Amino acid sequence: MSPLPPDRFTEDETGLTEQTWRELRQIAARYPQARSGLLPMLHLVQSAEGRITPEGIEACAEILGLSAAEVNGVATFYTMFKRKPVGDYHVGVCTNTLCAVMGGDAIFARLKEHLGVGNDETSEDGKITLEHIECNAACDYAPVMMVNWEFMDNQTPESAVQVVDELRAGKEVHSTRGPRLCTWREAERVLAGFPDDRADEGPAAGPASLVGLGIARERGWTAPEAGASKAVQPTEETK
């Protein structure tokens, strides 16, 4: 067998805590086959370690009975898994076609200049990691920015700069249709399947999600009435 690739990490490594080991095993146990837990397990590694670390890879491999190379192969495939430390706030600017045309390119350019960083780099204070991202399924709110994967809808270069400045100053910032922004590591924990009990924050829907419904309400438009006799009924034999 060929040796594992050399360790490319340079920062001081922190060992995983017993709690992290326990929680990694809990994730694997959610599935009929343990390996299905690997993606959420890697999210938990990022939450605990601030990135995908060699220890995190080894722990996942150990629990799932895989080689570290196999786990590495998975971790390197998915763009949300980061090999370099991520700041407290991951700021993603959508530069896929529609958002780019609507202003995403201008927003991304302004943030790069304002933060003094390039794509996938972290500001000197360690607070903000900037990345251009692909379509995040909020095109009716273009141009869209994501902070720790929460929606910041209908941005301008000025509003985007204001958001990152407030985050760097430690102010409380809310998603435009979601909760108060948490840190990137806290967000990764939710993605690992450990809820933070904040599902009830924020509205049900943003304004663009409701425009068609609003017009229907105004004009009295509805789906047809269901004829009571038409509903699918249990047959006699199966009642």
Next chain:
Amino acid sequence: MTHILTPVLTDNWDQDRSWTLAAYEDRGGYSAARNALTMAPDDIISAVKDSGLRGRGGAGFPTGMKWGFIPQDNPKPKYLVVNADESEPGTCKDIPLMMASPHTLVEGVIISSYAIRANHAFIYIRGEVLHVIRRVQRAVQEAYLAGHLGKNIHGSGYDLDIVVHAGAGAYICGEETALLEGLEGRRGQPRLRPPFPAVAGLYASPTVINNVESIASVPSIIGNGADWFASMGTEKSKGFGIFSLSGHVTRPGQYEAPLGITLRQLIELAGGMREGHELKFWTPGGSSTPLLTPEHLDVPLDFEGVGAAGSMLGTRALQLFDETTCVVRAVLRWTEFYKHESCGKCTPCREGTWWLVQTLARLEDGEGSEADLDMLLDQCDNILGRSFCALGDGATSPISSSIKYFRDEYLAHLEHGGCPFDPAASTVFATTGATA
């Protein structure tokens, strides 16, 4: 006479705390699931077949027929997997649905799993939508506590567990077999078919994979009847769907209507294109569906109508661009996306998307020559139908359709020695004076 808009899936989105179990049950939520659990599973499959529901994730395969392919004599466990990996550029319907009414999806999962005799279901949500994942996690937890999930649901003898699974950033995982690879803890690369997932899907067991909107439509079919559903839409494209308008339109957003509505009707409802501007090109169903132009404003937006116009209905992701937008820039950006998201498994897509970007970037910069247009079409020809999955095919759609309709604009880049458009003019924050 059916109304122009028919809110069903979106109907409770304006309700106070619509995402909670209490709000959902106040409106009769979970009554369809309770009813379904007293029915024979095959009767549910028949009802979904009779309704004419076709997959809402883009391909439009009949949902009931897909369920009928599950070999019930196969002794292995059956699985339902919900594809909530909404990532096709322009597509933004499932995310607001799960945010505002996750219980509609959970109720659909219960009925659908019962119909195919699955005791385990998975909701695979793209990882980049944190609050949506919170809402679905909470809805599943609430459904367990209320006895809608778990062992012996409401005394029916039927058991169902749902796992909410967050992805990790890969467009390709919207492809159903790549999604299964991701769900099995592997790199998200598509599988060769056959065998199809209905026979050998998750853990090589019979598996149904359906889009969020397809599954969320099931409670209304069981609650109101297959005839009710089929009374909306067109002959071969029954029912309603969420149409997502984005781009240079006055009121972008979600519009739920019977299939067959036209873009002209939708733009009128949305208050027209932004003031002082006109429609130049649009996608009917995401970036993988060939571009259309104002000459197609009256095409019925159903599977057949859009197909006859040379495109695809896809996910009803209507991205609208006005005359300030450079089509070459738009197409180049989409192509860079496909190159970034190509999984690397097959050569035509991995290498082909790379070459497409090189050729297009040169044209956008006003370099190259007219012969590059033929080279682009030749490259597309080497990818379309020769790739492992539909990602490669989709990558060719914006290119070949834009050359078909806007060849002159490509040439203008060569004449101008670069892009003749001002990108600032197409932004939402462009001042009217600067763009008029």
